[in-house]
Amino acid sequence: MSAAPCPAVDVSGLRVRFGSVEAVAGIDLRVAPGTATALLGRNGAGKSTTMRVLAGVVPPTEGRVLVAGHDVRTETLAVRHETGYCPDVGGLVPRATPWEHLQLSARLRRMPAGWQDRARELLDRFELGGARNRVTAGFSHGMGRRMSVVLAAFHRPPVLLLDEPFDGVDPLGVEATLEVVADARAAGAAVLVSTHLRELAVEACQQAVVLRGGAAVARTSAADLAGEDGAGAYRALLD
């Protein structure tokens, strides 16, 4: 009998407080390599804060958070090397071009020579090739979201964190994002997708965790949330 694979994301008792506000109130979460998990829940449920902690952007107030085997509190830089993060808001430096974003990322992530081919391939897949040298301040919301997914997936991270990647994105962009998630899983990465779009979460992921008031209220197979029955079950979990 083989042992269960070590989770790429291993969170227990995560709490995050901003002053008197508790944004995350004790979440436990495990995501195995090669799987995709959806984080679902209403606004303010703690999805984005959890993603920010996993990306090493916001430190946890309490709890143990291991990402690719590294503790986010003590090995933050190692965690950032192992993750690719698409933030929920913006995500692009306003006066830099997509190519300059990619150059910065490649440099700081020590990507080997030849990264340009991967960059071009991703930009073309998300139909951003023609805009690669355009300042991103003039991008539409959807273009910005697509570019954020490109930046998150660019270095083939073992842990891919996509926060609202489908928000305002056209069908072709959604398709490209689903492909990126599938490719990452096939390459053995653990993927976390935070979204309000239940049907897309079901399509992209195998597991789903529903958050409410900063805590996980359900862990289920994503397939259980599909269709009308799934919609009803999900709706019931939100109140």
Place this chain on the structure above:
Amino acid sequence: MRSWTDLGSLLAFRAAGLRGRARRVVPGALALLACLTVAAAVVPAHLPEQSLGRADARAALPSLLLSLLVVAVLSAAASGGGRELLPHEQGVAFPVGATTDHLGALLLAPLNIAWLLQAWAALAATSYVAGPGGHLLAAVAVPTAWLLAATACAQAVGWAVEWVRRGPRGVLAVRLAGLLAAAGAVALLVTGTLADVLRAAPTEAVARAADAGAHGRWGPWALTTATLLALAVAAVAVGARLAGRVARRPAREELRAETAVRPARPDPASDLLALLRTDRAGIWRSVPMRRGAFVLAVLPGLVALGGSFGWDSLGVLPALVASGGALLFGVNAWCLDGRGALWRESLPVSPALTFVSRAVVLGEVLLGSSVLTLVLASLRAGVPTASQAVAVLCAMVVVVVQVVATALTWSVRHPSAVHLRSARATPAPPLVMVGYSARLAVATTFTGLTFDLAGGLSWVWPLLLAAPYLLWSGLKLRRTARAWAAPVTRARVVVTVAS
């Protein structure tokens, strides 16, 4: 009438947005400004005659009044028509009309340290000239009416300049007009005809009306005061029409910058160079910041050039330029990343290196502007002694390091979510900017003056003087870098500027 009501609603909205300490500080700061204004108008009248006599103050009054107009026009024109009461990004959801926007910009115009200093100087000079035996209230009513008229006219000029700038070949037209105006001012100063022009300026009539009020000659006093008030009302109305015209024209230069194509450059050779490249793009690809840095570098230099400043008084110039430069973005330096701050923070790079990069780009802007100013000012300053040259160079380096240290400390302590897309935006709320600018101006002017004094001694003294200043600023920078390295602090800054 509707616009006035909307203005009240916007003010109430801004007031309701004050949280925690700001809720206590803002009323106190406004009360302090009001008290200082009343003190400037009342106290000098009761002072005994100083070495600067009442006749000298009277002679300077027209120039002071004219300076206020120049400051108000430059502020309104450089800020694309004036400051926003409600940032554009927040205001899109509300039907805020151009007239309301104009009234808001007028209301915010005095929240500018240069405007306040000129206004206080004009009121104080009038009060001092009136003396204890005159009708003080009547005397200061005249410069007060002038403040209203000059500010309203300047606002209208600001909108007119912005309207031209947004038109076909507008940027070129405004640049040419600016160059001509600067050349004209320099010509007046160089040919020594400035005094004649000042004597013929309408502000002399304003000063005479203040005299008339002080001595109870009510006819000329009433006529001038009423004329100024009527001019203010007319300028407010004209400004509202112009604001409407501006609102109907797209901001071409900003839109062009936001959609510009920038050919790819070779890959950066080091982490620091990669960070510097991104940070520099945030500054030099921004129309308002480019324009602000240019104005800051050139204007003081031209004034010094025309005024034939000697090397013994050039040390104060970098102080003024550096403190002004920090107000472009430096006091909220992390806002350059805007909504990309979260992504940048997720990159595997040490916080110390990102801090160094931000300090370097801020220092570059301040140093570059200061050098340009000094080059212009030195053209007619003659040949300096070794001691004067060392003093001016030390002053420049010291104030730049001093301002970088202070600005980054504020950036880490009090971040704001601002996008600085428009020239009308400020890196911090307007009242906070007054506090920042006053504190920077006082500290750096003091530093500049100490180096001017040290320039009169041996060349060793400026170097010795620079050492403790640099040590102090270095320690401050190190303390701020440590604060930035703390994950909780950095998360607060990043989440705030990205929101």
